[in-house]
Amino acid sequence: MTTPLAGYELITEAIAVNAEKSLSQPHFSSIEARALTRLPELRRLQLGLGGTPLVPVAAGRGRVWLKVEGTNTTGTVKARTAYALLCNAVAACEGDPAGLRLVEYTGGGMGLALAEYCAELGLDLHLVFPHGSAVSGHERARSLGADVTVAAPGSGFLGAMEAAARIAEAEDRTFLLQHCAPVAAAMHEERTGAEIARGLAAAGAAPTAVVAACGTGGTLLGVTRALRPAWPDVKPVAVFPAEAPYGDEAPPTPAKRMGGTGGLGYGIRQPLLIGDDHEIDFRVVPYPQSLAAMTELRRQTDLAACSSGAAAWLVAAELAARRGGDVVAVVAARGTVEEWDDAHA
Known part of the structure; x- marks a missing residue:
């Protein structure tokens, strides 16, 4: 189990809590079918x-x-992965999936795919990029309507993951957590x-x-x-x-x-x-x-x-x-x- 680290408490806790789920082998076609029923626009x-x-x-x-x-x-x-994460979130949500509010960390490709897809579906998305990531990616995500946060200098990709976990808690968003999906x-x-x-x-x-x-x-x-x-x-x-x-x-x-x-x-x-x-x-x-x-x-x-x-x-x-x-x-x-x-x- 991952031990919480100073400054990275929420993400290390999230990884630990989801460790067993990470090792499962679900059937994507079943998840996709449920998601398409709930949100046909997918x-x-x-x-x-x-x-x-x-x-x-x-x-x-x-x-x-x-x-x-x-x-x-x-x-x-990452477009394929973004689609899989969206299907999973839609299939699992308890309320109206059109009202999903999502947050995820990204180095670029995943986030831009999510931003494009969420713009297409009208879903609310907040993306967190690591410090030093391509500015062109931040600008593209914003142009597609996503909220964008850049993690603290020197915190690496783990810092972006931690920032996303904190935003999920503060803004009551669904955290996609791709590393445990x-x-x-x-x-x-x-x-x-x-x-x-x-x-x-x-x-x-x-x-x-x-x-x-x-x-x-x-x-x-x-x-x-x-x-x-x-x-x-x-x-x-x-x-x-x-x-x-x-x-x-x-x-x-x-x-x-x-x-x-x-x-x-x-x-x-x-x-x-x-x-x-x-x-x-x-x-x-x-x-x-x-x-x-x-x-x-x-x-x-x-x-x-x-x-x-x-x-x-x-x-x-x-x-x-x-x-x-x-x-x-x-x-x-x-x-x-x-x-x-x-x-x-």
Whole structure:
């Protein structure tokens, strides 16, 4: 159980209270069905989700299959997760779901997807960004009608999580708490992972590993579970920033790192991963290396990838080249303006 930390009492308590729930494996389709019954307008959000390309890229003796998620609505895999979190909140709320008042923390992609969806649905949303996150994201969220708070300097991503927990309490909002939401992993198993499995089977590919940069870890878990029935030995490989590895014992820092991923600090492990972290291969990629991978992947394939997606490709390419065979890598998004500025610099 997570011990409350000075300055981070509410979020560490929330993680501890939800620890057991984090390890459950719900059926997303059942949650979605209830949500659609309660708020039919959610169906409009389905139209821009899924069916993203699965692109093979040579890597020495092997191949990397890139699941290119930038074609989702809002240009990120986080659109799928945001939809899952909204379905879960709508299905679980006791009153009229049209009156939901939500709060969530975000590094950028998740929040912008939530902001766009909540604007579409007319839902009240408050987003908390970590200090030092892209200003363009704050501005976009505000333009979509979301309230925006930026966490205190030096508090890292955990500070944004704590601020969101405090806002949930002070403003009586539903806290989505993505790090403790197994519905996201369930959605990625039934949708993202199922798409990948069908594409690989049609191509006669046999994956040996799945590589994804991890924020909560829901994408990696869900895709791995979807592939295991056909390829039981497929290995999950989690990519974290070298500046903030999984279970990072150090306090949160403002160090630049690839977006949408990272350890939380103080030894806190991602709750969704705890039950499976004994079998996960953890890799770290420094931010400068992820930026170089962005430009190299674009040079080789003409695909635009965010820093975390490019890092996943980098790790997957090394595995495929060394071992041969097929490796899947999830490319979460196309990359922000700020990431591409850093990459070009």
